[in-house]
Amino acid sequence: MDKVIARIRENADKHREELRELLRIPSISADPERKGDVEKTAQWLLKRLQGLGISSEIVPTAGHPIVYGEHLHAEGAPTILVYGHYDVQPVDPLELWDSPPFEPTERDGQIVARGASDDKGQLLIHLLAVEAFLQERGELPVNLKIVFEGEEEVGSPNLPPFIEENREKLACDAVLVSDTSFFAKGMPSILYGLRGLAYVEVILRGPNRDLHSGEFGGAVANPADVLARMIAALHDEDRRVAVPGFYDEVRELSDGERETFASLPHDENDYRADLEVEALEGEKGFSTLERLWARPTLEVNGMVSGFTGEGAKTVLPAEASCKISCRLVPNQDPEQIETLLEARLRELCPPSVTMEFVRHHGGGPFLAEPDNPYVEKAKEALEEAFGEKAVLVRGGGSVPITGVFTDQLGAPCVLMGFGLPDDRLHSPNEKMDWDQFHRGIEASARFMQEVTKI
Amino acid sequence: MDKVIARIRENADKHREELRELLRIPSISADPERKGDVEKTAQWLLKRLQGLGISSEIVPTAGHPIVYGEHLHAEGAPTILVYGHYDVQPVDPLELWDSPPFEPTERDGQIVARGASDDKGQLLIHLLAVEAFLQERGELPVNLKIVFEGEEEVGSPNLPPFIEENREKLACDAVLVSDTSFFAKGMPSILYGLRGLAYVEVILRGPNRDLHSGEFGGAVANPADVLARMIAALHDEDRRVAVPGFYDEVRELSDGERETFASLPHDENDYRADLEVEALEGEKGFSTLERLWARPTLEVNGMVSGFTGEGAKTVLPAEASCKISCRLVPNQDPEQIETLLEARLRELCPPSVTMEFVRHHGGGPFLAEPDNPYVEKAKEALEEAFGEKAVLVRGGGSVPITGVFTDQLGAPCVLMGFGLPDDRLHSPNEKMDWDQFHRGIEASARFMQEVTKI
Secondary structure: HHHHHHHHOOOOHHHHHHHHHHHOOOOOOOOOOHHHHHHHHHHHHHHHHHOOOOOEEOOOOOOOOOOOOOOOOOOOEEEEEEEEOEEOOOOOOOHOOOOOOOOOOOOOOEEEEEHHHHHHHHHHHHHHHHHHHHHHHOOOEEEEEEEEEEEEEHHOOHHHHHHHHHOOOOOOOEEOOOOOOEEEEEEEEEEEEEEEEEEEEEEEEEOOOOEHHHOOOOOOOOOHHHHHHHOOOOEEEOOOEEEEEEEOOOOOHHHHHHHHHHHHHOOOOHHHHOOOOOOOOOOOOOHHHHHHHOOOOOOOEEEEEOOOOOOOOEEEEEEEEEEEEEEEEEOOOOOHHHHHHHHHHHHOOOOOOOOEEEHHHHHHHEEOOOOOHHHHHHHHHHHHHHOOOOOEOOOOOOOOHHHHHHHOOOOOOEEEEEEOOOOOOOOOEEEHHHHHHHHHHHHHHHHHHHHOOO | HHHHHHHHHHHHHHHHHHHHHOOOOOOOOHHHHHHHHHHHHHHHHHHHHHHOEEEEEEEEEOOEEEEEEEOOOOOOOOEEEEEEEEOOOOOOOOOHHOOOOOOOOOOOOOOEEEOOOHHHHHHHHHOOOOOOOOHHHHHOOOOEEEEEOHHHHHOOOOOOHHHOOOOOOOOOOOEEEOOOOEEEEEEEEEEEEEEEEEEEEEEEEEEOOOHHHHHHHOOOOOHHHHHHHHHOEOOOOOOOOOOOOOOOOOOOOOOOHHHHHHHHHHHHHHHHHHHHOOOOOOOOOHHHHHHOOOOOOOOOEEEEOOOOOOOOOOOOOOOEEEEEEEEEEEOHHHHHHHHHHHHHHHHHHHOOOOOOOEEEEOOOEEOOOOOOOHHHHHHHHHHHHHHHOOEEEEEOOHHHHHHHHHHHHHHOOEEOOOOOOOOOOOOOOOOOEHHHHHHHHHHHHHHHHHHHOO
């Protein structure tokens, strides 16, 4: 293993140059005008994989293509599927960038460019680890499957069908996903849990037209007011979600998890100061990290009714609507939660208005068992590569594709991310620390070696 | 008096032609491109008044001009100030008009055109009544002052200062306002009460930026949710406004008023059917007419927060705002109500968000004593002219200028309107019934004659 690590270190300059090359292609998946650039990035990856002797192909989809590769010559060894995405977020507002987003720029040991951390830098890490093995040994310690998609930033519409249709081809022992961050600098982290999502829209309709508040005010229900009442009734005084059955399937935090969360460096004052709020607010009886990572929520994402322009207009709105989403935790099911929510809202809705309930996209929560052997090996690999104790953490967001991998392939997802919390994902001046990048390659290589011992 | 009435009837054709002429001028006060037409209408009225021998002038304002006239030769007789407005509402949506809005069109005994009922037809009624006296007798039974404004449809911004600055010039015994409607066809009505208005805007600010609902959901207050809670807390279960002190100054309905309201033809089923709602909603213990005319309200006129576009966006909004207005009844004071409302909202606002409270325009409620002699004479005049019993009713809307007249001139306002409930004010195909117009002229003349007996 030492030789592989030595080779990785020798090639540091080359590795950096390669990332810069990849970052120069503006593969913004949301921008139809960049379709050619997204395709070009897929071709770049295909050529690179084929150059390593990995059997690869471009899989066309209704949207942007998937790059698939496999190298299955390690008989008896586990099969690892590496997932990453080569598309990037849009760059607006462009004027807030200190250097052009697709001209990778060095700054204090960091590389600044759109996609540096999310996810081109992290995706390339695995490719370079694989290269080191092949150069040094001519073979890989594991059987490798690679799925690089080009639509993660637009919701991965075509990846789930691809996985479903190719369950046998993609069969593996673990899915390695590197699209997350350390909890803090110097604190390598494995995410073993993510929240799911249920997203709905509620439209209340009252009178058949906007009414004059003088001519009608006081005699008819006002949908804006009714909506406010209904939203208010969805939480109790302890900020628990007041939807019957909402918590029934919630997996409670273990004492061990609570202790781990409590031991993490998290300063409430810094957190408040960053958001510029006087006070935080959340479910009674839980810490901020617990609320973010292990407790479900119900939030208004938007609402609108009546007159919202400048000044005053004495109108009684005919309609009011809002978007509500729930972040879900294991073992809540998005569809079931939507059903419970609809039932509660219908109960709250008075006969004076009618309610339309629209279900938007959702996704299940994700939880790997913290003692899963692949998770443990990832932890060890991180600790060796970074020389710091690694921690098991959870995240508040959703990576719906993790649930699809787990459900369809029956394999655990290992979320070993190499970003840092200040990488400015989706924002101007996105960056990756070179140190994270280089050590990430070592961690990836060590992971592939370590899992052969399972 | 019979001769005056006879002359009015003889001139019916001329009267109709005159209204058509006035309606052809598109005096839309809200449309800067119609400024010339508004001015042209003022000139038309000036010329017409001067032609009658009424001493008249155009009073320029920061906006559209006021036409002022006076004829003060009836020594010992009361002085009546006639108020009307010669500007009209915009005509959008134009495609819903069956005939061009400024080409007056006959239809089943009605004249269809913008301004037919609101307020050119009603304003002209008084001018034609005055003409009949002057033609028949060479003099008027009363001293007459006339104020025709051109900005009623844009909130009369320049009329209150004009009244304040000309209190002596405008001094009178009663103000006659014809800008309202019969309660029903065949039921001549005097409005003796109107509601006032307090209008505010509430802006809640939470975190300093929109947040990702996964990364932050559950740990910080969501201003949209807080706003919904605050709005919901502003009513109790009986739909009474839950703002301490809100009802302190409310003048309760007398038994007589309740009986009168109850005797009016009002069908709840028709009312619901017109609005297409399954159920009405309002303050417990009051009928629909009582709620509309004599009870104060608190309504959301508009609210907005976060993502309101198509589809789903998992954002926690940084801000939420709403517009709230209260319809007020005697003796509530707009400023005091705004102060009480602000106090209650500040009490409801948690430390996790900050609140900005903006006061928009307001206006006091209006109530004439039902037994005021000028009101009684108006009732008699209506009954004689229309041959039907007249009723005293109240209205739910606000005519802020009535409060200004009452406060500044110390004279009662008599709201003797000649419109009908189906006149489609502010809507396409506005109309006035010719019968209302012709009999209105007789009623105006009879009123001027009758008040000399007070």
